[in-house]
Amino acid sequence: MAGATANANRNGMRPPDGTALGTVRICDFTGQLAGAGATKWLAAFGAEVIRVEDPVNQGMWDVLRNYDPFVDDRRGPDFGGGFNNHNVEKKGITLNLRTERGKEILREIVKRSDVVSENFAAGVLDKWGFGWEALRELREDILYVSNCGFGHTGPYGRYKTWGPIVQAMSGLTFTSGLPDSEPAGWGYSYMDHTGGMYMALAILFGLIHKQRTGEGQWIDLSCSEAGLTLNGPAILDWTVNARPMRRPDRPEGNRSASPPMAPHGIFACRGDDEWISIACRSDADWAVLATVIGESWASEARWKTLAGRLEGQDALEAKLTAWTETQDKFSVQRRIVEAGVPSAAVQRPAERIDDDPGTSEWGLWPEVEHSKMGRVRVDGLPAHFSKTEWKIERGGPCVGEHTDEVLSDLLGYDADEIARLHQEGIV
Amino acid sequence: MSALEGTRVVELANERIAFAGKLLGDMGADVVLVEAPGGDPSRRYPPFADGVTGDSNAPALATSAVEAAEAERGAEPDSLYWWHYNTSKRGLVLDLEREAGREALRALVASADVLIESEAPGRLAALGLDYDDLVKVKPDLIHVSMTPFGRTTSRRDEPATDLTLLAGGGPVWSCGYDDRSIPPIRGGGNQGYQTGCHYAVMSALTAIFHHGVSGEGQFIDVSMHAAANVTTEMSSYFYLVAGKTVHRQTGRHAMPEPSMPVQILAKDGRYATTGMPPRTPSGFGDLYDWLDSLGLVPQLPEAIFLDNARHRKSIGFAEIGVDDEVTAIFSAAREAITLICRNLPVEEFFNGAQRIGITVGSILSPEEAYENAHFVERGFQVEVKHPERDEAVRYPGAPYKLPASPWAISRRAPRLGEHQDEILAEIGIDAAERSEVC
Numbered sequence: 001m002a003g004a005t006a007n008a009n010r011n012g013m014r015p016p017d018g019t020a021l022g023t024v025r026i027c028d029f030t031g032q033l034a035g036a037g038a039t040k041w042l043a044a045f046g047a048e049v050i051r052v053e054d055p056v057n058q059g060m061w062d063v064l065r066n067y068d069p070f071v072d073d074r075r076g077p078d079f080g081g082g083f084n085n086h087n088v089e090k091k092g093i094t095l096n097l098r099t100e101r102g103k104e105i106l107r108e109i110v111k112r113s114d115v116v117s118e119n120f121a122a123g124v125l126d127k128w129g130f131g132w133e134a135l136r137e138l139r140e141d142i143l144y145v146s147n148c149g150f151g152h153t154g155p156y157g158r159y160k161t162w163g164p165i166v167q168a169m170s171g172l173t174f175t176s177g178l179p180d181s182e183p184a185g186w187g188y189s190y191m192d193h194t195g196g197m198y199m200a201l202a203i204l205f206g207l208i209h210k211q212r213t214g215e216g217q218w219i220d221l222s223c224s225e226a227g228l229t230l231n232g233p234a235i236l237d238w239t240v241n242a243r244p245m246r247r248p249d250r251p252e253g254n255r256s257a258s259p260p261m262a263p264h265g266i267f268a269c270r271g272d273d274e275w276i277s278i279a280c281r282s283d284a285d286w287a288v289l290a291t292v293i294g295e296s297w298a299s300e301a302r303w304k305t306l307a308g309r310l311e312g313q314d315a316l317e318a319k320l321t322a323w324t325e326t327q328d329k330f331s332v333q334r335r336i337v338e339a340g341v342p343s344a345a346v347q348r349p350a351e352r353i354d355d356d357p358g359t360s361e362w363g364l365w366p367e368v369e370h371s372k373m374g375r376v377r378v379d380g381l382p383a384h385f386s387k388t389e390w391k392i393e394r395g396g397p398c399v400g401e402h403t404d405e406v407l408s409d410l411l412g413y414d415a416d417e418i419a420r421l422h423q424e425g426i427v
Numbered sequence: 428m429s430a431l432e433g434t435r436v437v438e439l440a441n442e443r444i445a446f447a448g449k450l451l452g453d454m455g456a457d458v459v460l461v462e463a464p465g466g467d468p469s470r471r472y473p474p475f476a477d478g479v480t481g482d483s484n485a486p487a488l489a490t491s492a493v494e495a496a497e498a499e500r501g502a503e504p505d506s507l508y509w510w511h512y513n514t515s516k517r518g519l520v521l522d523l524e525r526e527a528g529r530e531a532l533r534a535l536v537a538s539a540d541v542l543i544e545s546e547a548p549g550r551l552a553a554l555g556l557d558y559d560d561l562v563k564v565k566p567d568l569i570h571v572s573m574t575p576f577g578r579t580t581s582r583r584d585e586p587a588t589d590l591t592l593l594a595g596g597g598p599v600w601s602c603g604y605d606d607r608s609i610p611p612i613r614g615g616g617n618q619g620y621q622t623g624c625h626y627a628v629m630s631a632l633t634a635i636f637h638h639g640v641s642g643e644g645q646f647i648d649v650s651m652h653a654a655a656n657v658t659t660e661m662s663s664y665f666y667l668v669a670g671k672t673v674h675r676q677t678g679r680h681a682m683p684e685p686s687m688p689v690q691i692l693a694k695d696g697r698y699a700t701t702g703m704p705p706r707t708p709s710g711f712g713d714l715y716d717w718l719d720s721l722g723l724v725p726q727l728p729e730a731i732f733l734d735n736a737r738h739r740k741s742i743g744f745a746e747i748g749v750d751d752e753v754t755a756i757f758s759a760a761r762e763a764i765t766l767i768c769r770n771l772p773v774e775e776f777f778n779g780a781q782r783i784g785i786t787v788g789s790i791l792s793p794e795e796a797y798e799n800a801h802f803v804e805r806g807f808q809v810e811v812k813h814p815e816r817d818e819a820v821r822y823p824g825a826p827y828k829l830p831a832s833p834w835a836i837s838r839r840a841p842r843l844g845e846h847q848d849e850i851l852a853e854i855g856i857d858a859a860e861r862s863e864v865c
Contacts, residue, residue, distance in 0.1 A: 069665045070668070081664055081669065085668075155800055156801040160786040162786065171794075175614065176602060178612070185690075186601070187601030187602035187676070190614065190658070198826050200629050205431075207636055208431070208636055226827065228793070228796050229823045229824075229825075232512070232616075234793040236474070239820060240476050240507060241474065254590065254612060266599065266612075276594075278591075279590045341586060344592070344596075350672065359656055377667040378664070385645055386647070
């Protein structure tokens with residue numbers, strides 16, 4: 001690193017470098033997806049994200065460090081595929097915060113950071129002596145963003161969660177499933193993804209506020225609260241009409257009551273576990289679809305109006321399935337879409353990743369260079385910027401991979417001192 | 428001061444992008460919603476406020492209810508869908524098919540910082556209103572376009588809805604039941620649109636921050652299909668990293684190999700979600716004590732393993748299948764959690780388990796979550812004034828709490844053309860010309 005940049009770093013400022021967030025430094029304690037997903041976005045747009053991890057347990061607070069999937073037979077905290085996916089373009093250092101010297105180094109890093117981010121259970125950072133008041137004393141304009149399942153206050157403030165619990169408690173699991181049946185849920189941690197997005201939003205709002213006023217703040221994010229904002233019309237139906245979602249015929253499966261559409265669903269195609277989704281937005285869409293189907297039942301008058309199609313929805317879906325189930329899902333998709341009606345095959349991972357121009361032409365699966373795993377494809381970002389495009393090239397950090405670099409470039413420690421810190425188990 | 432106070436956002440009304448405008452408006456941006464003559468179609472989406480339509484959530488009644496309401500009193504149908512997605516916005520009508528309407532939009536954009544829209548690729552260019560045209564009146568404009576497949580891919584003109592985006596984009600593949608003869612399920616609540624909007628707003632904020640540093644604006648192309656694809660957690664990276672395909676399972680993560688069920692029907696007919704065992708030896712002991720206090724030990728002979736576990740020095744997942752006793756302990760814990768849940772109302776089970784450190788959840792409906800004491804105490808319920816109604820309406824509250832720059836709903840969703848004169852006056856279109864814009 002050039003001397004001038006290193007000096008600027010030691011003053012706590014990052015000079016503009018043409019990237020969107022190149023002036024931002026983040027002291028990052030996040031892990032898993034709900035936290036690491038947030039700082040992934042910021043790192044891809046140029047923020048310097050320094051992950052601080054524990055050398056004693058090899059960063060395994062973030063269990064994804066050593067969790068399926070793996071590229072080969074190697075195991076250990078540097079080989080988790082999910083960790084790599086969520087931590088591209090970040091730096092990783094180790095710091096033993098059980099020691100006073102470790103805490104001292106963290107204080108030096110915080111003084112040079114714009115943001116401290118974490119998604120520990122409520123109160124953990126405070127217990128280490130780095131709660132809001134302590135952080136503020138180190139740097140008056142610090143932006144501190146904590147993210148946990150229920151937030152730091154309230155009756156559930158000490159309860160533990162992970163994605164599926166957050167989804168259950170916020171109404172999202174309930175609204176995914178067939179009517180009068182066990183909930184199907186989301187099939188993955190939708191709220192770890194989305195909680196990470198709300199954390200990124202919170203950090204960005206906080207950074208803009210700070211840019212405009214010079215003020216920092218503590219943002220206490222509760223993933224389940226964020227989740228609870230994602231079923232707005234259903235909640236208003238309750239507060240305005242006293243009509244609960246827990247009632248017969250709800251949730252609606254793959255049908256659509258808002259806006260009302262029919263047919264609107266997912267239908268079997270030829271083969272094992274192959275499906276096509278079809279949505280008729282209007283009578284005009286239905287008329288087009290009826291022509292594509294080209295069978296006599298489809299031109300019956302009863303189906304011409306939305307009211308008729310909703311009334312006979314069970315029969316309509318049975319007829320439609322009889323038509324789709326003998327066909328290949330992609331050929332059905334092609335015929336319906338070419339006619340101008342929304343339809344999409346339910347794509348398997350291989351189909352949407354390897355064979356879909358909607359993702360490949362976008363450049364959605366960049367390949368990163370990971371120091372031990374080698375070249376691995378990861379999730380890219382769904383936005384392209386004309387002037388400050390994202391960059392995802394470097395893999396997630398191995399445990400302590402950037403410790404020496406950060407100690408020397410950011411804090412100005414010399415080689416002897418760094419060697420001593422290694423010897424003493426501080427880093 | 429709100430984070431976005433003083434930032435003006437122009438939004439071209441479209442059901443796909445509406446949530447992005449709300450997220451920005453609720454954080455203090457001055458969001459100006461531009462609708463075509465006749466108003467955005469989502470003004471007519473159910474559910475409706477009662478008194479207008481009866482059981483308006485029944486889809487068969489929806490369209491006729493709207494027509495009846497409009498015929499009866501020329502009234503807007505009081506769509507709760509519209510109300511929710513359009514808080515903190517002001518609205519006007521511009522006919523972009525007319526030159527005066529386009530001229531007004533240019534003037535509006537010149538007065539603004541950000542444009543968000545979800546127009547079909549090519550439409551704005553044909554109208555002379557795309558980024559390249561608009562930078563002539565606003566050189567540092569931030570223009571966020573969010574479309575189903577982005578502006579540049581060969582799929583860009585394909586029609587899409589929330590359902591087809593989630594089906595083609597990956598989430599639906601992971602979502603459904605163990606019984607694979609049942610179709611996979613689309614999670615409810617427009618999450619395909621909302622996920623796209625989360626990324627659109629992250630993009631807008633990233634560009635606003637960059638503008639604060641450099642003074643420059645830019646064009647941003649968001650693909651909702653791409654957004655769904657990178658919001659699938661393990662489904663994508665199991666394939667990317669190891670070439671493995673996950674398969675859906677009731678109420679739990681889709682995985683390459685089947686896992687044990689985790690949803691349990693509690694005594695009151697509601698479901699809990701479980702699957703996380705105690706973390707420490709004493710945690711297993713606490714579980715035994717809970718079982719004992721409910722008189723359930725006689726129903727579970729294996730409970731003895733839990734009682735014994737409390738005397739161990741440590742216990743870990745890694746020993747399952749290796750150490751017979753550890754395997755038996757974890758198995759007994761699963762049985763004990765299931766047995767307790769079946770014998771208690773779900774809320775009691777949830778609190779009891781969490782109090783001894785076992786991570787479980789209660790599967791709440793949206794209204795149950797909204798009325799839950801935890802969220803109520805944290806101030807999640809907020810009231811919004813509707814001048815036409817006697818009482819304020821309770822809305823979902825803040826997704827994040829920024830003490831120095833608070834989230835707030837500044838006003839209810841606009842009626843059609845509600846701020847027409849006010850906004851046109853602000854951008855210097857005088858009264859004589861105003862009738863020309865729509």
